[in-house]
Amino acid sequence: MSNTSEIPMPEPTNKRLPLSQYQIISFDVYGTLIQYKQHILSSFKPLLSRLPTDSPLRNSTPLSPHISDSATTGDIEFLKIFQKQEDTIKLELASNPLRFDKALQEIWRRVAAQLGVTTTDEEVQRFGSEENIKSWPCFPGSIEALQVIQSASSGHKLVALSNIDKYATDLTFAASGxxxxxxxxxxxxxxxxxxxxxxxxxxxxKLEALLGYAEEVGCSKEHVLHVAQSLGHDHAPAKKMGISSVFLTGDGPVWGKEGESRMAVEKGLVGYGWRCEDLREFSKLVKQEEQS
Structure with missing residues (x-):
């Protein structure tokens, strides 16, 4: 079981309003609506199996013995490598960015080279294929929850914020619902x-674009609400920019994020006003308020 509920709530960035008063509700896409980490790991398992059995990346010790699908120590070390390669490629090619499928292929090549394991063109192409991108699913219940929020009588404007290019986002949106x-x-x-x-x-x-849209439609900043899972990529900058937010813990406990969650609150880095396990829980809050 996750102990996220034991972590104190932070001081909200802004005074909490009734949910019906937020005219714009925005959602981070990858990591909040789309579940991708486990699928990246699954794709790389054949490559990682070529490493020596004593490699730190093959360490199968679970992060938490209390969570049945807990990530392992090796999983976390691998994701650090993956993220570093992705960030490096983005910066190297900032003036002429690769389309996301090509970027995935380059990440695969560089990870294989870094680990000193052989790979094939077929594996490279498969990881950067449309089929692979389309296979990344929504977290369970997310589509139904969005439909509930969308149908609320207060008429929220829903905004999606994807940190991935339009090519891949279009594929994801079409395949996931x-x-x-x-x-x-x-x-x-x-x-x-x-x-x-x-x-x-x-x-x-990302959040500047959101506030720019709010200005376009005549919505004040205090009536914008951002929903996301990442503390570092979403909630910390939301606090700095004076945007109210909802923290979805999601699969964070699977990846050992409780320590990060506690630290972010203790250091005053975040100011989310609501904390929900997933989007389904948040949508119930929206619906309950509407019915009250």
Whole structure:
């Protein structure tokens, strides 16, 4: 069992309003709506199996003995390597970014080279294929929860914030069902700028785009609510920019995020006003308030 509920709530960035008063509700896509980490790991398992059995990346010790699907120590070490390669490629190619499928292929090649294991062109192509991108699913119940929020009588404008390019986001939306939601706006990586400075400030640029949209439709900042899982990429910058937010713990406990969650609150880095296990729980709050 997760002990996230034992972590104190932070001081809210802004005074909490009734949920019906938020005119815009935005959602981070990858990591909040789309579950991708486990699928990346699964894709790389054949490659990792070629490492020596005593490799730290094959350490099968679970992070938590109390969570049945807990990530392992090796999983976490591998994801660090994957993330570093992804970030490096983005910065190297800022002036001429690779389309996401090509970026995935390059990540595979570089990870294989870093680990000193052989790979094949077929494996490279498979990881960067449309089929692989389309296979990343929504977290359970997310589509139904979005439909509940969308149908609320207060008429929230729903905004999707994707840090991945339009090519891959379109594939994901079509395959996962997110494309059936009546989004008022969908932002993709191209909308946040692709210069090296933009990429270094990507989390800020994402929320700047959100506030720009709010201004366009005549919505004040205090009536914008951002829903996300990542504390570092979403909730910390939301606090800095004065945006109210909802923290979805999601599969965070699987990846050993309780310590990070506690630290973020203790150091005053975040100011989310609601904390829910998943989008289903948040949608119930929206519905309950509407019915009260």
């Amino acid at each position: 997110l494309g059936n939601i009546s989004w008022s706006k969908v932002y993709t990586a191209e909308d946040f700028g692709t210069s090296e400075e933009d990429l270094k400030l990507a989390d800020q640029r």
